[in-house]
Amino acid sequence: xxEFLQFLISGLTVGAVYALVALGFTLIYNASGVVNFAQxxxxxxxxxxxxxxxxxxxxxxxxxxxxxxVAVVIGLLLHRLAIEPARGASAVTLIIITxxxxxxxxxxxxxxxxxxxxxxxxxxxxxxxxxLGAAVQPQSFWVLGGAAVVVVALYVFLEHTLLGKAxxxxxxxxxxxxxxxxxxxxxxxxxxxxxxxIGAIAGILVTPITLTSYDVGTLLALKGFAAxxxxxxxxxxxxxxxxxxxxxxxxxxxxxxxxxxxxxxxxLVILIVLFVAPQGLFGRRVVERV
Amino acid sequence: xxxxxxxxxxxxxxxxxxxxxxxxxxxxxxYFRVASLVWVSALAAIxxxxxxxxxxxxxxxxxxxxxxxxxxxxxxxTHLGIPPWAALLIGAALSAVLAYLVGxxxxxxxxxYLAIATLGLGVLVAxxxxxxxxxxGGPDGxxxxxxxxxxxxxxxxxxxxxxxxxLLLVGTWIALNLDETPTGRAFRxxxxxxxxxxxxxxxxxxxxxxxxxxAAVYASIAGSALAFMNGFINPDQAGFLHSVELVTIVVLGGxxxxxxxxxxxxVLVTLPQAxxxxxxxxxxxxxxxxVVSMIFMRNGIVPSLSGLFLRRARS
Numbered sequence: 145x146x147e148f149l150q151f152l153i154s155g156l157t158v159g160a161v162y163a164l165v166a167l168g169f170t171l172i173y174n175a176s177g178v179v180n181f182a183q184x185x186x187x188x189x190x191x192x193x194x195x196x197x198x199x200x201x202x203x204x205x206x207x208x209x210x211x212x213x214v215a216v217v218i219g220l221l222l223h224r225l226a227i228e229p230a231r232g233a234s235a236v237t238l239i240i241i242t243x244x245x246x247x248x249x250x251x252x253x254x255x256x257x258x259x260x261x262x263x264x265x266x267x268x269x270x271x272x273x274x275x276l277g278a279a280v281q282p283q284s285f286w287v288l289g290g291a292a293v294v295v296v297a298l299y300v301f302l303e304h305t306l307l308g309k310a311x312x313x314x315x316x317x318x319x320x321x322x323x324x325x326x327x328x329x330x331x332x333x334x335x336x337x338x339x340x341x342i343g344a345i346a347g348i349l350v351t352p353i354t355l356t357s358y359d360v361g362t363l364l365a366l367k368g369f370a371a372x373x374x375x376x377x378x379x380x381x382x383x384x385x386x387x388x389x390x391x392x393x394x395x396x397x398x399x400x401x402x403x404x405x406x407x408x409x410x411x412l413v414i415l416i417v418l419f420v421a422p423q424g425l426f427g428r429r430v431v432e433r434v
Numbered sequence: 435x436x437x438x439x440x441x442x443x444x445x446x447x448x449x450x451x452x453x454x455x456x457x458x459x460x461x462x463x464x465y466f467r468v469a470s471l472v473w474v475s476a477l478a479a480i481x482x483x484x485x486x487x488x489x490x491x492x493x494x495x496x497x498x499x500x501x502x503x504x505x506x507x508x509x510x511x512t513h514l515g516i517p518p519w520a521a522l523l524i525g526a527a528l529s530a531v532l533a534y535l536v537g538x539x540x541x542x543x544x545x546x547y548l549a550i551a552t553l554g555l556g557v558l559v560a561x562x563x564x565x566x567x568x569x570x571g572g573p574d575g576x577x578x579x580x581x582x583x584x585x586x587x588x589x590x591x592x593x594x595x596x597x598x599x600x601l602l603l604v605g606t607w608i609a610l611n612l613d614e615t616p617t618g619r620a621f622r623x624x625x626x627x628x629x630x631x632x633x634x635x636x637x638x639x640x641x642x643x644x645x646x647x648x649a650a651v652y653a654s655i656a657g658s659a660l661a662f663m664n665g666f667i668n669p670d671q672a673g674f675l676h677s678v679e680l681v682t683i684v685v686l687g688g689x690x691x692x693x694x695x696x697x698x699x700x701v702l703v704t705l706p707q708a709x710x711x712x713x714x715x716x717x718x719x720x721x722x723x724x725v726v727s728m729i730f731m732r733n734g735i736v737p738s739l740s741g742l743f744l745r746r747a748r749s
Contacts, residue, residue: 240728250721255715408561
């Protein structure tokens with residue numbers, strides 16, 4: 145029981161991070177139709193900037209704030225300098241652009257920061273809490289709670305503010321949104337900025353547990369993409385469920401089956417799901433019009 | 435038809451002349467090595483272009499087949515005592531079988547779902563390669579026995595320049611011819627509209643699968659050639675970044691253009707070599723090259739340029 149609980153909590157913790165990355169994917173995908181492979185780099189930036197700012201003597205809260213601002217600026221630049229000029233390019237071309245951007249960000253991070261692993265102290269100490277025999281790091285609660293706050297905030301924003309409704313309108317039909325007077329370019333910029341902030345927050349929350357380095361983004365982007373697909377691309381609820389599910393699968397797979405193939409479970413499962421349900425778990429069936 | 439035949443012949447002839455003439459201007463063996471790397475990448479990209487450019491299906495995990503080809507010639511002779519040339523064929527056959535088995539369910543998917551499925555396949559193969567270190571040497575890689583053909587030991591960058599050049603010529607010839615066969619036309623039909631292709635009687639599933647298998651065999655043979663040439667192999671060759679590199683070569687050169695894949699390989703392989711003095715900035719520059727070239731050459735170098743010439747000629 146204790147073992148099961150241990151895997152459950154560590155799975156949910158990692159899953160919450162995947163969920164946030166997948167949510168970032170979904171936000172950008174809905175607003176612009178772009179699959180942004182640089183999403184993992186925002187997570188890296190969140191962790192790395194916080195580590196280096198707090199090492200320079202900046203208080204942790206302020207360092208975290210700086211990290212989010214840096215990520216948002218980078219996200220806006222990515223949209224303005226790479227996505228906007230390539231408007232109208234094919235989906236594959238846009239994917240390659242964002243992958244190129246992620247390689248670029250990684251290269252810059254390796255030069256500005258370094259190639260070492262870095263750790264942040266847990267926000268509220270490091271003494272494990274005993275829950276029915278399972279030793280849980282206090283930081284796990286920060287990750288789960290932080291992710292929940294982000295998800296709720298995003299929900300309130302999308303459903304209860306005018307700007308949020310404009311985002312939803314753009315996602316539903318870009319042309320129609322423009323016709324009713326929504327500036328879709330601004331909405332896309334907003335989506336990139338918002339996704340960057342979400343990614344950075346995930347990076348800041350999880351760094352005390354998983355450490356960070358200049359190249360953690362790649363695998364996170366792949367798994368976040370897998371999570372978004374698992375839930376059905378473009379569906380925010382699906383992204384969160386997909387992320388949590390992926391985290392649980394990894395934790396239980398690593399715990400009960402094989403820890404060396406921990407990273408393989410995510411992709412094995414996504415292949416199996418796609419074989420059975422080609423539109424993901426919560427995706428709509430798209431009918432091709434002729 | 436005669437004009438088409440001529441154009442095909444011309445493309446091959448120009449390529450053959452370029453391969454034959456380059457050695458006269460190369461000042462050192464380093465240049466032969468870089469050129470061989472270009473030929474190998476071009477070969478893999480031409481195969482991928484049959485899948486992406488002709489049949490219109492994306493693969494973000496194509497380095498998996500490159501890796502299978504490379505590790506087949508590494509593991510076969512070292513662990514199983516298989517002759518190197520036979521290991522190359524076995525690698526190609528394994529790649530074809532894997533592509534066939536996985537392709538059946540995967541190729542039903544469309545767009546981003548196909549992208550993530552092929553990506554997943556690529557990551558899985560790369561993971562197996564870097565984890566099963568008893569066979570593959572793990573993340574550190576493993577040495578590859580030299581290729582011997584009828585007692586002739588194939589080694590040295592000069593020799594490999596010719597071997598890879600010849601492989602590229604054959605690969606180009608097959609790809610150019612394929613475009614004009616009923617199969618090639620079926621690929622183009624699927625690319626333009628799957629529904630329309632199906633309506634006129636093209637077996638969509640079968641032809642997609644064929645394109646996938648062909649592309650896998652190209653990549654596998656290219657991988658084997660690189661492994662023999664380097665005498666060493668590591669899991670990076672099967673990894674996600676290499677898959678991205680192959681897709682970038684195809685798109686940068688021009689989807690559907692065989693010459694484009696070669697031009698794309700020239701750009702993407704030689705540029706990083708030319709920039710090795712900025713070793714610290716390697717990733718930064720590679721990322722920048724990819725982003726900038728994709729924004730400004732989104733239709734690919736060769737289609738963009740030939741479009742320009744056609745417009746000039748008309749006006």
